[in-house]
Amino acid sequence: MTDAQAPVDESMTTTPLPPAHNAHGALVKKLSALVVGMFAFGFALVPLYDLLCDITGLNGKTGGKYEYDAAALMPDKSRLIQVSFVTNANEGMPWSFESEKGGVRVHPGELKAVNFIVRNPTDKVMVGQAVPSLVPFNAAQYFHKTECFCFESQILQPGEEMVMPMRFIVDRDLPKNVQSISLSYALYDITERSDIALLSKELVESRAAANTNSKIDTNDSTALEPSGNG
Amino acid sequence: MSAVIEEHHDDHDHGPAKGLARWLFTTNHKDIGTMYLWFSFLMFLIGGTMALIIRAELFQPGLQFVQPEFFNQMTTNHGLIMVFGAIMPAFVGLANWLIPMMVGAPDMALPRMNNLSFWILPFAFGLLISTLFMEGGGPNFGWTFYAPLSTTYAPDTVTFFIFGVHMMGASSIMGSINIIATILNMRAPGMTFMRMPLFVWTWLITAYLLIAVMPVLAGAVTMMLFDIHFGTSFFSAAGGGDPVMFQHIFWFFGHPEVYIMILPAFGIVSAIIPTFARKPLFGYDSMVYATASIAFLSFIVWAHHMFTVGMPLAGQLFFMYSTMLIAVPTGVKVFNWVATMWKGSMTFETPMLFAIAFVILFTMGGFSGLMLAITPADYQYHDTYFVVAHFHYVLVPGALFSIIAAVYYWLPKWCGRMYDETLGKTHFWLSFIGVNVTFFPQHFSGLAGMPRRIPDYALAFADFNMISSVGAFIFGFSQLFFLYVLIKTITSGRPATAQVWDGAKGLEWTIASPAPYHSFTTPPVVTLENNPH
């Protein structure tokens, strides 16, 4: 045994303070700042994650409204891509929801339109939100929607049926190994979290302004000209 | 375990208060360490009871004892209690007892906060366990509590669960700040960083990991709370959120958490093997660097828990490669331990037996970990009993064995009495056999296709489950035997010397056994003689 094991017979008050005792306060402050910082970082992961999804197509998230130059559209006739649609009203959502066609074939660079039909069979005013997801993930960033019902929530009166158009362009730069794309829409009931009065008002205004809710003719299998109706 | 200290204690000193007040208001690192250790043992027995309920139900196909709803509560609470209630507090208890003695400090840097961080725990776990008796039952969504099962579809008691997790997190964070402050500011003169025992090093790194990730967990459960009660949509696709994001945030916490539960174990084993090999630890410097590399890598591998969630190819490849890299520093550690034993002069007392079992069985857990890192193969392993076998191999004969080894190794220093070697060895062999009989067959049932977290299974898995259940009961009851060994030692063990183990080096062995209530009130002088590095 060494001197270090001296009997402890001095009272604690006379014990010299450890040399660095005063440093505790500063260190604790720094570490607490780190804790607060990491808590904030946890929340910062939310926008970071969304950003990452946008960049990489993680989870097949598709982007927002695509702005394009109609004149620059150059369909690549050498490739034909199968685009399939999977629709579903999620648990607790009584609406019926289906695309008019289960799938279409498109050339990259071609503007295409598909109608989705939604019906509220209940006797209540309800609000729905469609959530898109696309596979394969590496195609997500090459799938551009110029118009989509999924950009905003939809409000339907009791028994109302609505035709919702979706227009898209598959980018010419779509990776060569992608031959088919599947786009899924899950429809959620968001009535409880929505302000129906406000949504109704907006809806009336937008319908009056645009008056474009008519069904798009998709029987024409050729590409819609970007300058065409709608 | 330190109940006997007062008898041996010197009257000149400010000894402990008497009765309950001593434990409620104590700021002494040894008292708090003792409470942490007993608390974790209690939690270990409660979590273990849940494990035995699970294994009893899985003894044969069909539902015999519990219904699926309760079974899910058992798997969830078993996981939560073992991770947050048994393993982590046990390591914090060891840190409390040992770090001040190892660095030559009189106490922890922040003694009052130390008291608070312990006393939060009984309330946190009381709250968690009480949910089992509430209407709708306790948490039933797995210890990983994936949304939306834990949000939209959760029982009402999830709010108490969230509050409980917040409390555990606060306790861990305060404990970590305390440990960092003690190590950085209170080392005795001459105790340079590269002379610190590895247990101190590994805990320093662990404490930083805790501070980095516990707040992220707190953030995740806060988001859950908001989703459940305040109409936000962090994890709900309906409102623009994403349930997969929950998994990313959870595993950003969860993977470093895995290393939080194993790094201090590395430190313990690095103390025990040199003592009983009577040879200095091989490659001390590389041990420190390996620990730091593992800690760093733990932040960039989280999505290997999510290979089947669906990720772009580049993401899968990145997380596969980074996960495989962890094998390198982990391998260095194992090689170093083996090299420490090589050409030593070994004896095989109970702590050494547990440490050797740790090295072998943890390495086996490491091998299955490497297999799990291989993404294409992981698709077959994911969420099967192969994964259950893997993480139990690193946590039971890994983390838990290291804690048991530490208790046998330092118990004579804590209470001044030696345990009975025969009883200790009996406990070891029962545990060693029990753990392997329990978890080894789970590799097979997993590979054959048995999913985890199921209360009933197909007939093809019957044999391995029966063996596994038998092993679990052997292992479970041998821990009651451990309790008996401990109580016998504390009450009637033969007195221990100050040195205890002839090969032991380090400041804690320079003070009397039992360690006086206040040690190193004047800083010791660190020499090569009393410090191995």
Added chain:
Amino acid sequence: MRAKNSSSASANRTTAASTLGQTLLGALLAVGVSAPSWADRFNMPVGVTDISRQVYDLHMLIFYICCVIGGGVFGVMIWSMLHHRKSHGVEPATWHESTKVELAWTIIPVFILIGMAVPATKVLVQMYDTGGEDMAIEVRGYQWKWEYKYLDDDRNKAFGFMSNLSTPQDEIQEVTAKGEHYLLEVDEPLRIPVNRKVRFLVTSNDVIHAWWVPDFGIKRDAVPGMMNDLWAIVEEPGIYRGQCTELCGKDHGFMPIVVEAMPEDEYDAWYESRKILAKEQEKLASMNFTHEELMEQGAEVYSKYCASCHQENGKGIPPVFPALDGSAIATGPVDDHIGIILNGKPGSAMQAFSSQLRPDEIGAVTHYERHAWGNNTDDIVQPIDVVNLMNKEG
């Protein structure tokens, strides 16, 4: 987990399995006895797709590498433990570092890891090649069943069905002996052709599930609001079984996956007939039936889905399974009666049948229950009543 149509060995194996497990010893012995199944019980299945075989090879490669490394490390350790003992009078060495050795065992493992990463990357890249499929099937998880939809560009040609666990509750609750495919059997399996590239689009309706068929070497989470894709080209006809592999609530352990891979011509014939059947079933929901037709179909549905609890004579097994004969529900308002069949009764053994039975089946069974035994209400329950109620409830 796999049973070929023509294989008797696999049948023997599972029979053996069901009689096993009485004692530990018996179990261990029998594992050795049933030789053909040995590998299947201990190891990952080799499977019936090119990918599954590659995954198996990869798994074995890594396993052997681990064995070699483990053998080396543990061998040295054990040798040391046997020879470097104090009891043998060994004096401990004093060295404690060697830069050369430490560098070697840092660098060499990196090369071993690269050796593992290269084949793993190759297999993974192949798995991600989902294009060029011959057909696509939507796989949707529900608490606690799977729905399969055969997709087609023409909506009128697409159809789907639910696949429920078909193991009786009595087997699970230990009332009757367990069958050969206990917990791995469904009322209608997913059927696919062999030798065609089938693309599976996996998603969920509620919580996260995971769809796994071990013999195909594919597993993917079914996440609500998100779609995942997988593919397989199955080479051998047979019935392949798997289970949900992500905790999804109470009956997570009770939602198996059964896939029947059929020879191409058989599949095509089945596909055409199943499509017609689906269209006919769809039409039934809007048709009206006579009392006699409803009673006939109702009796059939009743004995298949209801009689095990409520008994053929409608007397039930009180107090757990109430009698329907003369009950307040079966003689009260029609909507309440349909409602309880649609949605079940929480906290009781009564399940919700809204997604398991079609409207015409629920209509018929409701009608049957209101007119069978001593019950004699004067109403006629048509499928449209069920559809209306489903729509109204939302």
